[in-house]
Amino acid sequence: MKGSNKATVLTLAEKCKNILVSNWQGYLNTIKTDAQGSKENIYTSKVKYIIRKGNPLIWVPEHELHNVNTIIDERGSFSVASPYPGPLGKLLKSMNKFPVRVALTGDVVPVKDKKAESAANYLKEMMLSEEKALKEFNYTVSGVLSSSNHFSTTRSENLKELIDGGENYVIYKFNLSSCMFVDGNGGTHEVDFEDMEKCKAGLLAPYSxxxxxxxxxxxxxxxxxxxxxxxxxNVNARDAYMLSLDRKGFDVLGKVRNKVTGDEIDEYQWKQFRITFKEEAWDIESFCQQLVEMEEDAIKKVSSYSGLG
Known part of the structure; x- marks a missing residue:
């Protein structure tokens, strides 16, 4: 297991695809239009979506201003962050650190009639498939997932309101024209459009x-x-959280001691580290299996270091 390099991390396009599939909500921006037809400002709201054939399908409530804006101008942008559930969100906020995210530009095009019905049916099938998979995972996977908050971290659970009938929605397809990867420090990195079209999200992404x-x-x-x-x-961490994961490994936030000299008081800060797998984990079962094996291996090595093995 070594730190990150080109061989142990995903391409920007793969990272973006994984983020899009791992989340179910993002911020849609359209150009606000007044009664005179002039274009001023941007209207933004949080919306829910799924990915189908590489493009976001977005469910917009009927009362949203987006439905008026897109009649006049289809141009829009869509921002989706890597999920940061539970204690991870609080930690990132305390560090003034942003979750990595994807910023897309393109056209917001309404999906009508039979295509809208097909999109709704696809959503239902995806939700049923995910719920079935969660029930059928093996013991190792269930052990890793057991501590998670089911309602706040399960995509199907968060998309239920779209088909419960409590509100009417207009479905849009977001046709991409450009993509940017935004890192945890706010730095932007342009992603090659052809790479985005070619690559696919990993099987881990929906459950990340x-x-x-x-x-x-x-x-x-x-x-x-x-x-x-x-x-x-070879890092002594006082505390640690998992930040992100993919088929090649995972990123950890470790609380480590600053180097101090003289009479300075020891201080700790959070730093990001990359841990890679011996073999790529192509699905959730292989990820959890390798994680458990690494835990067992680490415990054995620590025991042998301390003379307890």
Whole structure:
């Protein structure tokens, strides 16, 4: 297990695709239009969506101003952040650190009649498939997910309101024209459009929020992250949280001591570290299996270091 390099991290396009599939809500921006037809300002609201054939399908409530704006001008932008559930969100806020996100520009085009019906049916099928998968995961996966908040981290649970009939929606397809990856410090990185069209999200992506929350809500699993920092990175961490994950490994926020000299008081700060897998984890079961094996390996090594093994 080593720190990050080109061989152990995803491309920007893969990161963007994973973020889009891992979340279910984002911020839609359209150009606000007044009665005289002049274009002023931007109207923004949080909306729910799914990804189909590489493009966002967005459900906009009928009362939203977007439905008027897009009649006059279809241009819009859409921003989606990597999920940051539970304690991770509070930690990032305390650090003044942003979750990484995707910023898209393109046209917001209404989906009508049979295509809208097809989109709604696709949503229902996706939700049923995800709920079925969650019930059928093996013991190892269930053990990792058991500490997670089901209602705040499960995509199907958060999309239920779209089909419950409590509100009427207009469905839009967001046709991409450009994509930017925004890192945790607010830096922007343009993503090649052809790369975005070619690459696909990993099978882990739909469950990443639940996996991250399950790990971060478990004291035992967080102790495991601390051991990973020590065993695999030679870093002494006082505390640790999982920040993100993908098929090649995961990013950890570790609370480590600053280097001090003389009479300075020891201080701790959160730093990001990358831990990579020996083999790529192509689905949730292989991810959880490797995580558990790494925990067992780390415990054995720590025991042998302390003379207890």
């Amino acid at each position: 929020a639940k996996l991250i929350d399950g790990i971060n809500q478990s004291e035992a699993r967080r102790r495991g992250l601390i051991l990973f920092c020590f065993i695999y990175l």
